[in-house]
Amino acid sequence: MGFKQDLFSQFARIGKAFASGRRLELIELLAQGERSVELLAESSGLSVANTSQHLQILKQAGLVKTRREGQRIFYRLSDADAVVQLFDAIQVLAVDQVAEAQQLVNENLQSKDPLEAVSAMDLVERIRNGDTLLLDVRPPEEFSAGHLAGAVNVPLPELNAFLEDLPTDREVVTYCRGPYCVLAYDAVARMRDAGYQARRLEGGYPEWAAAGLPVEP
Amino acid sequence: MGFKQDLFSQFARIGKAFASGRRLELIELLAQGERSVELLAESSGLSVANTSQHLQILKQAGLVKTRREGQRIFYRLSDADAVVQLFDAIQVLAVDQVAEAQQLVNENLQSKDPLEAVSAMDLVERIRNGDTLLLDVRPPEEFSAGHLAGAVNVPLPELNAFLEDLPTDREVVTYCRGPYCVLAYDAVARMRDAGYQARRLEGGYPEWAAAGLPVEP
């Protein structure tokens, strides 16, 4: 049964790609769009050579593709949807089953989340009533690949500018990728500081879509 | 930003669990139900001590739980559904993106599959017409956790006995886990050898369920 072992070794390459925290960080950055090696190195705090090496591993696992533009090389996820979904599933499994991960989330995220998150069911109701502004804080590339019906895309870097023109009398609900995507937590914290009523959707886009709730486009 | 790195390192433990072909083999065996260390070692061809070591890694990643019964210890997946789904997603991603995996599948599975597989759409039609026997060749534990509506569970070891009482005039469609689960390929080959009209469902249970097609229970 050599074939099966060979095939499983190939599958294991995908596992290896996800087997280092640094690489996961790179994957998360790439999920936000195409990036050059230099920028990835800078954002992740790794050396350029080291970043390049990790990217080679991701490339061998088929997770990323490259494109040359002049003297720099841009990396992107070869199937962003599949990769993000996989990453999301890993996160959920880890927090469900690994005590240390659970504890980290409890200490660092739950505490940022003083008001409990809005459940998907509640949100459906709120949307029907029209009294909620639904904010997708993911980067535009992910937004346009699919988002909750009725959501407005405001990537985190643009949040402050966006808030200036917004009346404070509507409640805002934010969401991003999975349940442990930090973007939505940050957005809520910043909006509450600015005097808005802001809460977070329990889960993220993948969970919402998987539940068969309305998405666009 | 130490927290994020810590959390990602925890996530990476799940990746590590999936980062070895041997462990994937163990995971696949465990997906078929609770097993003792001895049996796992025997089925996988690893030494007992080595098997035990790999199982420790899976345990640290929270993927498996143990139960003692007399002098032997039984391992099982702590969340079989989540783990199988994750494994399945990894397989699909690998075959989609890794050239070597693609080639292995083409050479070893497609060739076992002389007639093309039945698409999910076709199968829905066939079931409606009632002229197809739908065979789930996964182990009973997985079958009872969810299966295609109308399927009959015949685990591979019992296939021969089952065929003896079966008239050869009905077409049979088999399926198992994902699109690269070998069970269904084997079943088709054995049934065709025995003179049956047998084909394989394109994809497997997870794909069918994800498409919103009818499942039980």
Place this chain on the structure above:
DNA sequence: TCGATATTCAATTAATCGGTTGAATATTAG
């Protein structure tokens, strides 16, 4: 209690991995 069995633990070795450093390659600007 004693011997047999199943599993884990500990020690060892070879292989792989993560990271650093500096050279090599490819592209652009001048």
Place this chain on the structure above:
DNA sequence: CTAATATTCAACCGATTAATTGAATATCGA
């Protein structure tokens, strides 16, 4: 062509991993 920039490659070191072997632990049956 030369200099500057972005990325990869190659060599290297320390840490981790996979696998083997043999001892230690726990349970059961006699």
